[in-house]
Amino acid sequence: MHVPLDLKLYAVRNKDGKWLRTKGYGGYGECWVDDIQTAKIYPRIGPARSQVTWWSNNYPDYGIPDLIELPCVIGVILDEKKRVKKAMDKKKQDIINQEIWRRESELHDAERKLEEAQKKITELRKK
Secondary structure (H helix, E strand, O other): OEEEEEEEEEEEEOOOOOEEOOOOOOOOOOOEEOOHHHOOOEOOHHHHHHHHHHHHHHOHHHOOOEEEEEEEEEEEOOOOHHHHHHHHHHHHHHHHHHHHHHHHHHHHHHHHHHHHHHHHHHHHHHO
8 A cells, every 4th residue: 555755855966976885983894885775865955965074074085975865755565463463472372381381380389389399397306
């Protein structure tokens, strides 16, 4: 099912046709990538403009990167019912398994304590 949208997204591309990929603090890898799928997509124009300005000021030899507007006019609704139901069923089963484990553990502890008590009773009767 499609939903009409009026959304504008932004990406930064250098003069070599590579897309900007932000790495974050302590990140690794290339800053400029060939595939737009791995590029940083900005939902607002301000942060994208800041990147253009930063790269232009700090690396003037490479020129001013292009700011590309990516208009989105159609949104696709994804059906998440099966995935959510599966996750809910798994969570319920995990809770049941935890309760079973807890009860088995309590039973084992009680049996161990009973055995210890019976040993103590037999020791006291021998005296």
